[in-house]
Amino acid sequence: RRVYVLNGPNLSRLGTREPDVYGSQSFAELTALCEKTGRELGLSVEVRQTDDEAELVRWLHEAADGGIPVVLNPAAFTHYSYALRDAIAQRTAPLIEVHLSNPAAREEFRHTSVVAGVATGTIAGFGMRSYTLALRALADLLDDTPA
Ligand code: DQA
Numbered sequence: 001r002r003v004y005v006l007n008g009p010n011l012s013r014l015g016t017r018e019p020d021v022y023g024s025q026s027f028a029e030l031t032a033l034c035e036k037t038g039r040e041l042g043l044s045v046e047v048r049q050t051d052d053e054a055e056l057v058r059w060l061h062e063a064a065d066g067g068i069p070v071v072l073n074p075a076a077f078t079h080y081s082y083a084l085r086d087a088i089a090q091r092t093a094p095l096i097e098v099h100l101s102n103p104a105a106r107e108e109f110r111h112t113s114v115v116a117g118v119a120t121g122t123i124a125g126f127g128m129r130s131y132t133l134a135l136r137a138l139a140d141l142l143d144d145t146p147a
Helices: 027-041 053-066 075-079 082-088 129-142
Strands: 002-007 044-049 070-073 095-099 121-124
Touching (some): 002 027, 002 129, 027 044, 053 070, 053 082, 070 129, 095 129, 121 129
Parallel strands (some): 002 070, 070 095, 095 121
16 A cells, blocks of 8 residues: 655754764665665555645645545645645545654653644654554554454
């Protein structure tokens, strides 16, 4: 089954971007990790990144139209993009919000997620493991055996 891993602004700069906060691994390494985890779970994972809100909204429409489950790191859009929230609200398949860092432990403006209320759930604070945990959660949700 096809799954999207969508990433918002500045995440292409992982590895060089504030490594004390986001770690030293690159976006290419994150992509490889998600693809490998997907293979282990029997999911065909497609990883994308954009700095452009409009493009991210279009990808979410695509996911909604195709019933494609999503792991989403909205990055800074998390905190203020109602356009993203409204796009996410149109989906029917599960969508898991992820963050590398734990926004609740950081600056005040990061404590608000306008996306969380329309996501299936949120995984934050585990570095790149936030993504692998989210993919595992998706695989679990999709293979609808009771918990
Ligand atoms: C982030 C947290 C956001 O607050 C920040 O704007 C990001 C990355 C994370 O993965 O920890 O760009 O989403």
